[in-house]
Amino acid sequence: MVGRHGDFMHMLREHGYSFDPLHVAQTQGASSQSGHHVQHSMMTQGTTVLAFKYQDGVIVGGDRRATAGMTVMYDRTDKVLELDRFCVMAIAGVPATAFEMARILEHSFKYYRRSQLQDLSFEGKLRALTKLLKENAPAAIAGTGTVAPVFAGFDLDAQEGKIFFYDILGAEFEGVDYAVSGSGSPTIRGILHYLHRWGQTPLYQLPEEDAIVLLMRLLSSAAEFDAATGGINYEANLFPIVKRISSNGVEPIAPERLQTLCASQVMRYV
Numbered sequence: 001m002v003g004r005h006g007d008f009m010h011m012l013r014e015h016g017y018s019f020d021p022l023h024v025a026q027t028q029g030a031s032s033q034s035g036h037h038v039q040h041s042m043m044t045q046g047t048t049v050l051a052f053k054y055q056d057g058v059i060v061g062g063d064r065r066a067t068a069g070m071t072v073m074y075d076r077t078d079k080v081l082e083l084d085r086f087c088v089m090a091i092a093g094v095p096a097t098a099f100e101m102a103r104i105l106e107h108s109f110k111y112y113r114r115s116q117l118q119d120l121s122f123e124g125k126l127r128a129l130t131k132l133l134k135e136n137a138p139a140a141i142a143g144t145g146t147v148a149p150v151f152a153g154f155d156l157d158a159q160e161g162k163i164f165f166y167d168i169l170g171a172e173f174e175g176v177d178y179a180v181s182g183s184g185s186p187t188i189r190g191i192l193h194y195l196h197r198w199g200q201t202p203l204y205q206l207p208e209e210d211a212i213v214l215l216m217r218l219l220s221s222a223a224e225f226d227a228a229t230g231g232i233n234y235e236a237n238l239f240p241i242v243k244r245i246s247s248n249g250v251e252p253i254a255p256e257r258l259q260t261l262c263a264s265q266v267m268r269y270v
Helices: 008-014 095-116 122-135 137-142 185-198 208-225 255-265
Strands: 049-054 057-062 066-068 071-074 080-084 087-090 150-155 160-166 172-174 178-181 241-246 249-252
Touching: 049 087, 049 150, 049 160, 049 185, 049 208, 057 080, 057 087, 057 150, 057 160, 057 208, 080 095, 080 241, 087 095, 087 122, 087 241, 095 122, 122 137, 122 150, 122 160, 150 178, 150 241, 160 178, 178 185, 185 208, 208 241, 208 255
Parallel strands: none
Antiparallel strands: 049 057, 049 178, 057 241, 066 071, 080 087, 087 150, 150 160, 160 172, 241 249
8 A cells, every 4th residue: 555654553543543551542634634633631540560479479569649641640549459359450551441340350250159159260360351451452542441450369270379461452471470560660670570580589489578578669669760650658658559369368468567667678778
């Protein structure tokens, strides 16, 4: 075709799709030619989340900030959503879409358990999330419903914690030892790679307390270099959401414990 570059992403942009997750697609083309230009407002975004394996299972956490462009919309967002007794979805992207996905998955898993008198398999849970993300692809491409979650849980059949991450179109990848998503992820991913490969103790051998402290330090580091990631506000008693997943199921880490660990092992290094 004359005038085409042979690039699918370029073709989508020519037809008005925007891949900046902070902006909604702009309608151009015929409207622009007639002198009309449509500009939609920015969508609320949630970042940053991570999960990594420790000696008892998986530790999952997320900062609390939700933004719209350069505006902080809310600083107490829960981005680590429990889907059932043994798995969570940590969200990065548009909270409205992610929360609805979490509600659908939670009800689906509950219905299966009650109707089949057993939990859905770990693989079945992964497929359910993949299906929702693929169905959300048009909104993700348009920029109105971008969600790039981290799925973490304890596989009862394999008796081990597992971590998976997804792109906005539903492609599934297993995080062998860790996974990160959101705007603060480049900082955290680099630190995790270094510590896991050359640190004194591999991530999966860390005791629980060390894992919690590391998670808070990682999110604090991300907040230093990414304006969209909320840091720890000790005075306001504002800490990341942290949950552990083991053979005992999903268990939130109490804010009081986070406060104690933060005072002794996080804030004193700042």
